[in-house]
Amino acid sequence: MRTSVSILLRFRLSSESSTNERLMKNFIAYYRVSTKKQGRSGLGLEAQVEIVKQHIATSGQVVAEYTEVESGKKNNRQGLKQALQHCQTSGATLIIAKLDRLSRDVEFIFSLKNSRVDFICCDIPDCNTLTLGIFATMAQYERERISQRITDALKAKKARGEVWNTSNTFTDEARAKAYQAISDNARQADYINNVLDTILLMREKGSSYRDIAAHLNMRGRTTRNGKPFTSVQVRRIEVRHNELIYRAA
Numbered sequence: 001m002r003t004s005v006s007i008l009l010r011f012r013l014s015s016e017s018s019t020n021e022r023l024m025k026n027f028i029a030y031y032r033v034s035t036k037k038q039g040r041s042g043l044g045l046e047a048q049v050e051i052v053k054q055h056i057a058t059s060g061q062v063v064a065e066y067t068e069v070e071s072g073k074k075n076n077r078q079g080l081k082q083a084l085q086h087c088q089t090s091g092a093t094l095i096i097a098k099l100d101r102l103s104r105d106v107e108f109i110f111s112l113k114n115s116r117v118d119f120i121c122c123d124i125p126d127c128n129t130l131t132l133g134i135f136a137t138m139a140q141y142e143r144e145r146i147s148q149r150i151t152d153a154l155k156a157k158k159a160r161g162e163v164w165n166t167s168n169t170f171t172d173e174a175r176a177k178a179y180q181a182i183s184d185n186a187r188q189a190d191y192i193n194n195v196l197d198t199i200l201l202m203r204e205k206g207s208s209y210r211d212i213a214a215h216l217n218m219r220g221r222t223t224r225n226g227k228p229f230t231s232v233q234v235r236r237i238e239v240r241h242n243e244l245i246y247r248a249a
Contacts, residue, residue, distance in 0.1 A: 025060035026092040027052075027120070030083045031067040048097035055122045056095065063092060087117045094119040099127060124219060195221055199238055209234045 031048045045067065052062065064086055068079030087094050099121045112119070113132050121127045195216065202212045209231035216229045223233060 025056075026063045026090065027056055027060050027095045028083050028087050028090070028092045029062050029065045030080055030094060030096050031065065032077075032079070033067075033069050051097040051122050052095055055120070060093075062095075063090070084112070084115055084117050087119075088115070093117075096121055098123045126218060196237060196241060199234055200241070203238060209238075 029049075029052050031045055031052075033044045056062070064083075066079045066083040066086075068077060083094060086092065094117050096119070109132060198216065198221075199212055202215065207215075212234045213229040213231050216234070221229065223229060
């Protein structure tokens with residue numbers, strides 16, 4: 001009787017182990033840093049590795065890693081192409097730490113979608129082949145808005161008859177003020193690019209304030225006070241934006 005129980009117990013343990021092995025997924029990680037300096041120092045790369053590691057801690061294992069140093073605007077990425085090919089031949093799932101690590105170009109992301117490779121974005125767990133197009137469109141919209149702002153600013157400066165000064169004509173005090181202004185504008189631009197552009201784009205597509213708030217919260221965005229968004233706050237941002245546009249008109 002004891003022998004039968006022992007055999008049955010071993011059989012159950014063996015079955016559970018086999019089941020767990022079948023449930024564990026194989027992942028191929030893709031890491032990217034934007035500059036050669038970051039690639040040499042490992043800045044940003046270690047953070048991506050840790051994010052991926054934590055995300056799949058209980059669900060699978062990384063069987064291969066591909067790392068490349070390249071600009072976000074360049075889509076001829078041999079490392080990513082190799083990672084996709086590896087996924088296609090092995091059946092593994094592509095995993096990245098952030099969606100923008102793949103590309104900010106809509107056409108390129110759609111080519112990823114058409115490759116039929118399963119993928120996971122750690123920063124947007126709900127992103128899949130069905131929702132990828134939405135996120136890609138927003139990323140491209142953000143990029144175009146930034147380029148347009150720069151173009152408009154340069155045109156306005158030229159229209160006022162202003163010229164660019166070389167760096168050696170600035171005093172130390174002027175440099176300090178400029179640095180502070182750049183820092184403040186960068187923080188403001190980051191908030192606008194991450195929140196306002198998303199709100200405007202989704203409103204153009206007919207999304208409700210509640211849906212927009214849910215989308216922002218799902219992507220980990222917060223208000224300036226670090227709190228989750230509500231439909232009231234989303235509407236307030238849009239109204240404020242429209243008021244500023246009206247005054248400037």
